[in-house]
Structures are given as structure tokens and as C-alpha cells.
Amino acid sequence: MPFDVYLNVAIGGILTGLVYGLMALGLSVIFGVVRVVNFAHGEMTTIAMFLAVLLFAAFHLDPLILLVPIAAVLFVFGYALQASLINPFVTRPEHSQFLLLVALAIIITNALLIVFGPDARSVQTSYSLDSFQFGRIIIDAAKVYAGGAAVVFALLLFGFFRFTLLGKAIRACADNYTGALVVGLDVRRLYALTFGIGAACVGAAGTMLVLVTDVTPMLGPAYTLLAFVIVIAGGLGSMAGALAGGVLIGVTEAMAGLLFTPSAKSMFVFAVLVLVLLFRPQGILGKRLA
Amino acid sequence: MMLRSLGPASWRSGGLIAGLLAAALAAPWLVNDYLLTVLIIILYFAYAGQAWNIMTGFAGQLSLGHAVYVGLGAYVAAALFTRFGIAPWIALLAVIPVAMACGAIIGFLAFRFGVTGVYFAILTIAFAEFARVGFDHWDLVNASSGLFLPVKQYAHNDLWLLRGDPTMFYYVILAATVLAFALCFALRRSRVGYFWLAIREDEQAARAAGVATFRYKMYAVMASAAVTSFAGVFYAFFYNNLFPEQVFGISRSIEIILGPVIGGIGTLFGPILGAFVLTGLAEALNAGLAAFGLDLPGAKQLLYGFCLLIVVVALPEGVWPPLARRLGVTGVGK
Numbered sequence: 001m002p003f004d005v006y007l008n009v010a011i012g013g014i015l016t017g018l019v020y021g022l023m024a025l026g027l028s029v030i031f032g033v034v035r036v037v038n039f040a041h042g043e044m045t046t047i048a049m050f051l052a053v054l055l056f057a058a059f060h061l062d063p064l065i066l067l068v069p070i071a072a073v074l075f076v077f078g079y080a081l082q083a084s085l086i087n088p089f090v091t092r093p094e095h096s097q098f099l100l101l102v103a104l105a106i107i108i109t110n111a112l113l114i115v116f117g118p119d120a121r122s123v124q125t126s127y128s129l130d131s132f133q134f135g136r137i138i139i140d141a142a143k144v145y146a147g148g149a150a151v152v153f154a155l156l157l158f159g160f161f162r163f164t165l166l167g168k169a170i171r172a173c174a175d176n177y178t179g180a181l182v183v184g185l186d187v188r189r190l191y192a193l194t195f196g197i198g199a200a201c202v203g204a205a206g207t208m209l210v211l212v213t214d215v216t217p218m219l220g221p222a223y224t225l226l227a228f229v230i231v232i233a234g235g236l237g238s239m240a241g242a243l244a245g246g247v248l249i250g251v252t253e254a255m256a257g258l259l260f261t262p263s264a265k266s267m268f269v270f271a272v273l274v275l276v277l278l279f280r281p282q283g284i285l286g287k288r289l290a
Numbered sequence: 291m292m293l294r295s296l297g298p299a300s301w302r303s304g305g306l307i308a309g310l311l312a313a314a315l316a317a318p319w320l321v322n323d324y325l326l327t328v329l330i331i332i333l334y335f336a337y338a339g340q341a342w343n344i345m346t347g348f349a350g351q352l353s354l355g356h357a358v359y360v361g362l363g364a365y366v367a368a369a370l371f372t373r374f375g376i377a378p379w380i381a382l383l384a385v386i387p388v389a390m391a392c393g394a395i396i397g398f399l400a401f402r403f404g405v406t407g408v409y410f411a412i413l414t415i416a417f418a419e420f421a422r423v424g425f426d427h428w429d430l431v432n433a434s435s436g437l438f439l440p441v442k443q444y445a446h447n448d449l450w451l452l453r454g455d456p457t458m459f460y461y462v463i464l465a466a467t468v469l470a471f472a473l474c475f476a477l478r479r480s481r482v483g484y485f486w487l488a489i490r491e492d493e494q495a496a497r498a499a500g501v502a503t504f505r506y507k508m509y510a511v512m513a514s515a516a517v518t519s520f521a522g523v524f525y526a527f528f529y530n531n532l533f534p535e536q537v538f539g540i541s542r543s544i545e546i547i548l549g550p551v552i553g554g555i556g557t558l559f560g561p562i563l564g565a566f567v568l569t570g571l572a573e574a575l576n577a578g579l580a581a582f583g584l585d586l587p588g589a590k591q592l593l594y595g596f597c598l599l600i601v602v603v604a605l606p607e608g609v610w611p612p613l614a615r616r617l618g619v620t621g622v623g624k
Contacts, residue, residue: 037408092606094352099551099602102544106595113588221540228412267423270416281403
């Protein structure tokens with residue numbers, strides 16, 4: 001195979017990986033602050049994907065515009081979830097949190113199944129078949145827009161956590177729970193906000209994902225696992241790490257699909273995870289584990 | 291130790307065990323074929339849950355990928371039987387080491403490099419998924435088209451080859467569950483068991499007190515893997531067909547975990563009670579939806595999800611601990 005083919009596939013993998021990275025960023029933010037692993041992360045992603053399909057069919061709005069309202073809807077969903085159900089579980093053992101979120105994941109998957117049926121849905125935009133050409137490199141336009149939007153969304157989030165007072169307050173909760181309580185922060189509300197922000201990432205990423213792939217209600221667990229692998233490979237607690245992990249996994253998937261068979265790609269993803277854990281257990285950009 | 295604690299609570303729990311065992315032994319004469327199959331499934335989950343409990347309930351290492359041990363057990367035993375006609379009981383000589391080796395690899399990777407807690411749990415999922423996709427593409431075990439055991443009409447039950455009617459399978463899994471219960475009872479009161487408990491409660495303190503935490507965590511993973519692998523052998527011979535998607539899937543791992551967590555994690559009765567509650571719930575939902583003529587795909591799972599949610603919110607410790615207090619058998623089987 002000529003070298004261009006590899007390069008084309010690798011660039012496609014990087015762009016898809018950026019969207020994966022944004023999804024995983026949501027998981028990383030939630031875990032980093034609330035210390036709860038969102039086992040319903042992929043299921044929330046499928047909610048966003050179905051919302052995008054539904055709104056696109058109803059209003060024919062471009063997913064790049066739909067990104068904003070869907071992120072807002074998921075934010076409200078995440079906020080309400082944390083404020084009502086998850087806050088009491090913050091101090092409970094891991095297996096108890098796991099069970100709560102697994103129950104939630106089962107509910108989401110089957111509610112989607114009842115509403116939308118088991119068939120794959122997709123979105124056909126005016127630029128679905130367009131591509132950009134640079135010399136001998138050809139890239140799908142949809143992937144460029146999706147990857148670009150993911151980067152913009154992630155940059156906004158970096159800015160929020162670095163420069164706004166609210167962002168700093170949330171980071172304070174993550175760094176020192178007791179300290180945050182002592183200086184009078186409303187930790188429960190900040191946790192709810194954090195879960196909302198993580199869910200908004202999922203909303204944006206899910207909307208972008210419909211540009212590059214189909215959606216079925218059964219995809220939830222696969223996306224949950226993908227987000228876990230990305231966050232661990234990138235380094236839990238590192239926001240840039242989530243994007244870097246997303247790119248690593250996106251390229252791994254694309255290359256495995258090209259060199260072997262697409263159905264075996266997740267095996268290579270997990271192989272990469274094991275390699276990362278072996279040689280750099282804190283993740284690519286993570287701080288050393290305590 | 292044992293003698294001192296032989297108060298009324300012990301007598302009551304002894305009576306409870308004896309009564310349950312008598313009912314379990316008589317069950318095939320009391321119930322029809324359908325209910326017997328349901329009981330087999332319940333005991334299967336009780337057994338697998340008990341095995342999972344060794345690792346997570348006792349030693350505190352959260353495994354979310356126990357399907358990998360079930361799957362390895364099922365595939366090794368089924369492959370040896372279909373290719374060489376080797377009896378499942380002999381196959382255990384291969385099954386148990388394979389499962390223990392897999393557990394040892396996961397444990398070594400994780401515990402050597404300080405991968406703990408949630409990271410460890412996700413590593414266990416990763417291994418199960420790795421196995422699922424790997425077996426899905428491995429032609430020696432028929433890849434995704436599945437491995438089938440020959441199903442013939444057997445004139446009489448062949449316990450040695452595990453070929454026979456549901457009653458035989460019922461007694462096999464009942465015996466396995468009783469043995470697993472006894473093993474857990476013994477482990478819980480052994481030196482190793484106390485080390486596991488110390489690790490579960492505070493690993494750093496355990497290490498400071500001189501417990502070789504790495505070694506005992508490895509023992510927990512390997513013991514749990516070995517016990518779990520027989521569940522796989524049973525699965526293969528009871529269902530007679532194996533598909534990687536079904537055997538190694540993440541939902542299989544979750545099914546194993548739900549029983550002990552709902553029943554009461556780290557307790558001896560929890561996994562058994564949890565298996566009864568969950569399988570009973572699933573069957574009741576089936577019957578209920580059928581009675582209302584509701585045949586919507588996903589409806590049963592949706593209600594199941596809501597029931598799980600209610601249980602986990604309302605009973606943080608699981609079903610068994612509050613029930614044990616009610617029955618006056620606290621302190622036993624904990």
C-alpha cells in the first residue's frame with residue numbers, strides 16, 4: 001500500500017480521536033472532581049447522538065449548530081442527575097456507585113430502544129460526501145469539522161477552568177475537599193455543576209459523532225469503555241491528556257481497521273491500554289500515581 | 291474462637307442453613323421443569339457471585355471483568371471435550387491453571403505498577419473485552435460462529451461427561467454452590483481471610499502491620515479466578531453453545547456482580563440471596579409483562595433497571611444485612 005493511504009487513514013483517526021477525546025474529557029472532569037466513575041458515560045453519548053439525529057430530521061439544522069442546544073440539554077440532565085441521585089453516593093463505596101450508574105445505563109439504553117428501535121440511524125449533511133485535498137492527502141470534510149469543533153469546545157473548557165472564578169472553585173473542590181468546605185464553597189452545587197459540564201462535553205461530542213458514524217441504542221457500553229481507555233491512557237485528571245489519549249486511540253482504531261479487520265480494532269485499543277499501563281501507569285500526560 | 295461464638299445466633303443460622311439445604315435437596319420433586327431451570331440459573335449466579343465475592347467482597351479488589359474467567363473455563367473445557375472427548379472433570383486440570391494464570395497476569399500488571407481502585411476495575415474490563423474480541427477472531431474455536439457441544443438424547447444421566455437432564459445439572463450446581471459456600475466460610479475465618487480483610491479496610495495500614503499485600507492480593511485474584519472458572523465449565527455443558535459475544539460480554543460480568551452487591555457484598559449469604567432476588571425479579575417481570583400482553587423490546591430491562599436503582603438507593607448495604615438483623619443472625623455469615 002502506498003504511504004499516502006496510511007497518512008490519510010492516520011489523519012482521519014486523529015480527527016475522530018479528537019471527538020473521542022472530548023467525550024473522554026467529560027469523564028475525566030467528572031472523575032477528577034466528583035471522584036465518581038460515570039459508568040453511564042457511553043449511554044449519555046448515545047442520548048446526545050439520538051438528539052442530534054432527531055433535531056436534524058425535524059429542523060434540518062447543521063449538527064455544528066445543534067451542538068450548542070444539545071450540550072445545554074445534556075448539561076441540565078447531568079446537573080439534575082448529580083443533584084438528585086449521585087450526590088448521596090459520593091461517600092459510598094465504589095461498587096455501590098458502580099451499581100447506581102449501571103442501573104442508570106440500563107434504563108437509558110432500554111428507554112432509547114423503546115423510543116427509537118434497534119436500527120442504526122445517521123445524519124446526511126450537505127457536506128457528508130465532501131472532502132479536502134492537499135496534494136495527495138484527502139480528508140473527509142465532516143471529520144475536519146467534527147475534530148475542529150471538538151478542539152474549540154475543549155479550549156473553551158480549558159479557559160473556563162483556568163480563568164473563571166467558578167472554574168477555580170471547582171478545581172479547589174478537586175484538590176482539597178475539606179479545604180473547599182472550610183472556605184465556604186457549596187461543594188454539592190459545584191459537584192452538580194461539574195457533572196453538568198462533563199455531560200455537556202458528552203453532548204457536544206455525541207453531536208459531532210453523528211457526523212462520522214451511525215448510532216444505535218446498543219452502542220452505549222462500547223463508548224463507555226472507549227472513554228475509560230482514553231482517560232486512563234491519557235492520564236486521569238489531566239485535561240490535555242484526555243485529548244491526547246483520544247488521538248492515540250483514534251489513530252490506533254483507524255490503523256487496526258486498515259491493517260487487520262475493522263471488527264478487531266477494539267482488541268488493539270485494549271492492547272494499547274495494557275502497554276500504557278505497563279510502561280507509563282500514570283498515563284501519557286498524567287502525574288505520577290500516589 | 292468457633293466455640294465461643296456458638297451463641298443463639300449461631301444455632302439460628304445453623305438451622306437456617308439446614309432448612310435451606312433440605313428445601314434445595316427436595317426441590318426437583320417439588321417444582322416443574324421450568325422452575326427447575328430457573329433454580330439452576332439462580333444457583334449458577336449464586337456460585338459465580340460467591341467466587342467474585344472472594345476477590346472483591348473479601349479482599350476489596352473490584353473486578354468488573356469476571357466474564358473472562360467464566361469464558362476461559364467454558365472455552366477450554368468445551369474445546370477439550372469436542373476435540374478430544376476429554377471429560378469436564380479431567381478438563382478442570384487445564385481449566386483451573388489457565389484461569390489462575392489469567393488472574394495472575396491481570397494481578398501482576400495491576401499490583402506491580404500501583405494500578406488500584408477504579409483503574410484496576412477498568413483493567414479487568416479491558417482483559418474481558420480483549421478476550422471477547424480475540425475469541426471472536428480465533429478460528430481454532432470457530433471464532434464468532436460459535437462453539438457447539440454435541441446434543442444427543444442420552445438414555446441415562448452421565449455425570450462423568452456432564453450429559454443429562456436438568457435434574458442432574460441442578461444437583462451439580464447445587465453441590466458446587468454448597469462447596470463454594472463452605473470454602474468461603476473457611477477462607478473467611480482463615481489467616482489469609484483476615485489478611486484480605488485488613489487489605490480491604492486499609493491497605494497501607496495492612497502493609498505497615500507486616501502483611502505482604504502484593505502476595506495476598508495475588509492469592510485473592512487467583513483463588514477467585516479458579517473458583518469462577520468452574521462456572522464457565524458448567525455454563526458450557528448446560529447451554530451447549532458458546533459465542534464470544536455472549537460468554538465474554540461486559541453484561542455477563544455485570545450479571546455476576548449484581549447478585550453479591552444486591553445481596554450484600556462481603557457476606558456469605560449475600561451472593562445466594564442476591565441471585566434469588568435478581569433472577570426472581572427478572573422472571574416476575576417476564577410473567578407480569580406477559581400477563582399485560584406487553585411485548586415491547588426493552589420494557590423488561592427498563593423496569594429491571596428501575597428496580598435496581600430503587601434497591602441500591604434504599605438498601606445501601608444490600609438485602610442480606612438488614613434481613614440478618616431481622617432474623618437475629620447478625621455476626622454470622624458476615
